[in-house]
Amino acid sequence: MSETSALTGPVEIVGTGLIGTSIALACRRSGLDVLLTDTTSDHVRTATGLGAGRPRTAQDTPQLVVVAVPPDALGAVIAQSLDAAGPGTVVTDVGSVKDAPLAAVARHPAVGRYVGGHPMAGTEHSGPLGASAELFEGRPWAVTPGPDATPAATRVVEALVRVCGAVAVHLSPAEHDRAVARTSHVPHLMASLVAGTLAGASPDHLALSGTGVRDVTRVAAGDPRLYSQIIGGNAAAVAALLAEVRDRLDLALAAVADGDRVGLESLLAYGQAGTRAIPGKHGAAPQPMEAVRVALPDQPGGLARLFADAGASGVNIEDVRIDHDPGRPVGQVELDVVAGRAEELRAALESRGWTTHP
Amino acid sequence: MSETSALTGPVEIVGTGLIGTSIALACRRSGLDVLLTDTTSDHVRTATGLGAGRPRTAQDTPQLVVVAVPPDALGAVIAQSLDAAGPGTVVTDVGSVKDAPLAAVARHPAVGRYVGGHPMAGTEHSGPLGASAELFEGRPWAVTPGPDATPAATRVVEALVRVCGAVAVHLSPAEHDRAVARTSHVPHLMASLVAGTLAGASPDHLALSGTGVRDVTRVAAGDPRLYSQIIGGNAAAVAALLAEVRDRLDLALAAVADGDRVGLESLLAYGQAGTRAIPGKHGAAPQPMEAVRVALPDQPGGLARLFADAGASGVNIEDVRIDHDPGRPVGQVELDVVAGRAEELRAALESRGWTTHP
Numbered sequence: 001m002s003e004t005s006a007l008t009g010p011v012e013i014v015g016t017g018l019i020g021t022s023i024a025l026a027c028r029r030s031g032l033d034v035l036l037t038d039t040t041s042d043h044v045r046t047a048t049g050l051g052a053g054r055p056r057t058a059q060d061t062p063q064l065v066v067v068a069v070p071p072d073a074l075g076a077v078i079a080q081s082l083d084a085a086g087p088g089t090v091v092t093d094v095g096s097v098k099d100a101p102l103a104a105v106a107r108h109p110a111v112g113r114y115v116g117g118h119p120m121a122g123t124e125h126s127g128p129l130g131a132s133a134e135l136f137e138g139r140p141w142a143v144t145p146g147p148d149a150t151p152a153a154t155r156v157v158e159a160l161v162r163v164c165g166a167v168a169v170h171l172s173p174a175e176h177d178r179a180v181a182r183t184s185h186v187p188h189l190m191a192s193l194v195a196g197t198l199a200g201a202s203p204d205h206l207a208l209s210g211t212g213v214r215d216v217t218r219v220a221a222g223d224p225r226l227y228s229q230i231i232g233g234n235a236a237a238v239a240a241l242l243a244e245v246r247d248r249l250d251l252a253l254a255a256v257a258d259g260d261r262v263g264l265e266s267l268l269a270y271g272q273a274g275t276r277a278i279p280g281k282h283g284a285a286p287q288p289m290e291a292v293r294v295a296l297p298d299q300p301g302g303l304a305r306l307f308a309d310a311g312a313s314g315v316n317i318e319d320v321r322i323d324h325d326p327g328r329p330v331g332q333v334e335l336d337v338v339a340g341r342a343e344e345l346r347a348a349l350e351s352r353g354w355t356t357h358p
Numbered sequence: 359m360s361e362t363s364a365l366t367g368p369v370e371i372v373g374t375g376l377i378g379t380s381i382a383l384a385c386r387r388s389g390l391d392v393l394l395t396d397t398t399s400d401h402v403r404t405a406t407g408l409g410a411g412r413p414r415t416a417q418d419t420p421q422l423v424v425v426a427v428p429p430d431a432l433g434a435v436i437a438q439s440l441d442a443a444g445p446g447t448v449v450t451d452v453g454s455v456k457d458a459p460l461a462a463v464a465r466h467p468a469v470g471r472y473v474g475g476h477p478m479a480g481t482e483h484s485g486p487l488g489a490s491a492e493l494f495e496g497r498p499w500a501v502t503p504g505p506d507a508t509p510a511a512t513r514v515v516e517a518l519v520r521v522c523g524a525v526a527v528h529l530s531p532a533e534h535d536r537a538v539a540r541t542s543h544v545p546h547l548m549a550s551l552v553a554g555t556l557a558g559a560s561p562d563h564l565a566l567s568g569t570g571v572r573d574v575t576r577v578a579a580g581d582p583r584l585y586s587q588i589i590g591g592n593a594a595a596v597a598a599l600l601a602e603v604r605d606r607l608d609l610a611l612a613a614v615a616d617g618d619r620v621g622l623e624s625l626l627a628y629g630q631a632g633t634r635a636i637p638g639k640h641g642a643a644p645q646p647m648e649a650v651r652v653a654l655p656d657q658p659g660g661l662a663r664l665f666a667d668a669g670a671s672g673v674n675i676e677d678v679r680i681d682h683d684p685g686r687p688v689g690q691v692e693l694d695v696v697a698g699r700a701e702e703l704r705a706a707l708e709s710r711g712w713t714t715h716p
Contacts, residue, residue: 120568132715134653140565169565179563187552187574189614192629193606194545197599199632205537207498207527209636210478212577216545219570221633224626231626232619239615241555246611248551249604256547257597261590268582268589271550274557275579278567295492303675307665317661320678357490 006152007159009033012062014077016047019094019119020068021131024052026164029133035060047128061086064156067093071229075104082110090156092117096180097234098144098173112150115157116173118142118180119166134165141166144173174237181237186245188219188227189238195220211321289318290342292335295355306333306354313348315341364510365517367391370420372435374405377452377477378426379489382410384522387491393418405486419444422514425451429587433462440468448514450475454538455591456502456531470508473515474531476500476538477524492523499524502531532595539595544603546577546585547596553578569679647676648700650693653713664691664712671706673699 009032013020016038024034024047034053038044044055056062065081067074074095081091082105091114095101098116105111119141141161145154161168171179195217198206231238248267255263296302310317319336337345346356367390371378374396382392382405392411396402402413414420423439425432432453439449440463449472453459456474463469477499499519503512519526529537553575556564589596606625613621654660668675677694695703704714 120566130715132713134713135715137653142566169562171562175563176566179560179566182555182559182563183567183571186555187571189610189626190548190552191570191574192626192632193603193610194548195629195632196606196625197540197544197603197632198635199628201540201635202537203637204527204529205533205540206635206637208478208500208534208537209541212549213541213545214636215573215576216549217629217633217636218573220626220629222626222630224623224630227626228619228623231614232617232622235614235617239611242607242611242614245551245555246604246607248554249600249607252547252551253597253600253604256589256593256600259590259593261586264590265582265586267554268547268550268578268585270557271553271575271578272580272582274550274553274555275575277556277559277564278572278575279561279564295495303665303669303678305669307661311661311663320661355490355492357488357493 005159006155007032007163008063010035010060010062011053011160012037012056012060012065013047013053013068014038014065014081015068015070016043016052016128017068018127018130019121019135020066021047021050021052021128022121022133022135023066023068023094023119023160023164025050025131025133026136027160028052030163032163035062043128047131050128050131052128052131062089064160065089065091066160067091067095070226071095071097071233074101078114079105079108082108082114085110085113089113090115090153092157092160094119095233096184096230098142098176099236100233102144102146102173106146106148111146112148113153114146115149115153116142116144116146116176117157117161118144118176119161119164121166136161136164136166139166140169142176142179143168143170144176146173177234177237178241181234181241185231185234185238186241188222189231189242190245191217192220289336290339292337292342292345292349293357294333294335294349296333303333306349309349309352309354310335310345312352313345315345315348363517364513365390365521366421368393368418368420369411369518370395370414370418370423371405371411371426372396372423372439373426373428374401374410374486375426376485376488377479377493378424379405379408379410379486380479380491380493381424381426381452381477381518381522383408383489383491384494385518386410388521390521393420401486405489408486408489410486410489420447422518423447423449424518425449425453428584429453429455429591432459436472437463437466440466440472443468443471447471448473448511450515450518452477453591454542454588456500456534457594458591460502460504460531464504464506469504470506471511472504473507473511474500474502474504474534475515475519476502476534477519477522479524494519494522494524497524498527500534500537501526501528502534503528504531535592535595536599539592539599543589543592543596544599546580547589547600548603549575549578647694648697650695650700650703650707651715652691652693652707654691661691664707667707667710667712668693668703670710671703673703673706 011027012035013024014037027034035056036044036047036053037056067077069077119136120139121135317335321334349356369385370393371382372395385392393414394402394405394411395414425435427435477494478497479493673695675693679692
């Protein structure tokens, strides 16, 4: 169809890690010629072996270069790619911050052919072996043209997003960076601060850990080196928002210390409102959910039986959480269903011998 | 057996909400006589109808009174229970803070017969209809005798914990409160502060929300009125720890603003270490896990088919997360398995037609 014809290839992938190789596989799936480049030649061999494309040669002239290298290397590699590119070659990247790489090439004569991008398919895992053509299916993919970007270059990058099955979200680089400071970087730092309070705590005290603290701290398990590059690369936006959070933390601290229950409740109510602002499944308004809790014997196949029985009920499971409280010989599974369907699911599960509670 | 004979009944439950009625059901399961009291007579009728016991009469003399009322009412109701109790009656409670209720009865002549407790079976749901005798099965249950508590009273409360199938964790009231400040109250406040940054944010920005921010903010959806009572009731311990967190937040803010990557990475590494301190399943040291990611069509029965196929592989699923990224027509499910078993599960799922990536 004509709207995807803006991308005709070849597509060069610079950096054949998880993200780069996944993009390469998606392009191959669409029949595009894909050229692979990496400072680690093992990675190129692996990606080639996976059918992600072929090593680039001096004779090749890519239509689109996709820079998929670690955050701190982005600016330099984007500049090199613009240097090396032919007059018709568009350059994009997949970095998780967008202002800094644009600033690195702002005075480059070919800056009009650079359009930043950021697929929301984050994972702490790396390396081409984990790659998949489906990694971006249905995911948001920020497309962030700078002020000098040409409409033609932007169309080529939008076509790449479609080839990968993702959904383009158009933002300016600065807006993008403020958005991810809010939805990713500040939450990560806060999770890390909470997790830091657990390091070295008494095991007797940690025995009281429930699902709440596990949820809050989960992302803090990510690689510190990678996240210091990501968060450090978005310093201005992160610092601005973090300063706001610090001011609200001071209010919370004062409310707690002064016994100001009204102030404390209003801070908690503001947070509760914030949880409702996160978009629901498929970008829709969040749907009210109800939870059904099921006691689960801790043995292989238990979840399989539970989900088979839940499936037979005809009620769709929207979310699932497994409770890992220490010392618990049976697990507890929470199944979220659309409000109004919980009783139906409970009855179906009880009739098949499961113990449930709301 | 002799170690459980310390609890012979009758057991009076004061407050027949979710927790109180669940304790009542567990006691009835063991054949104990259970007396029910609540300021809302509807709740007593409902709990009685569920088989949780019988309304208390003036002729009854409980051996153990379990106070299960909202946090702000605890001290007064414990004092009333000690006033009304016979000379052999023990009083406990299930409140989520333990220093404040003890302080409320510290000068009571019968304080030796009060032993605080806190079952770790939290839920935001309330009311007797959600009750279950299995609610506490295998869960930690803090038992927090004050300095004047008699050994005999403590044994009665320990026997209640066993009757409920829970695991007693012995802590002083002050230690308990410091522990839950760390494992529950400060994480809740921090989640609430992060969620607060989302309230009123642009939908374009929130479209970039992934699983990380959802995990971090999940607990902040809890009832602000209830949590302001819980957190406000533990003011000293929460304020002390929150002040430490504020100081570390200031360090994080300075590291980000000053471009101090080494400082930022070391803060993140400290948080990463903290995530490893949380005890694993059944109180064991956390086991290394690997994740297998599976693309899931968004239709009823999809999870059931996936878990049936995973069950057939013989690899036990330790944890599961469903990815709800907006705009995603297929979901992504992350299955955690013990390190070393991921390849086996991937191969089994791929052979049954699932698309996986690590």
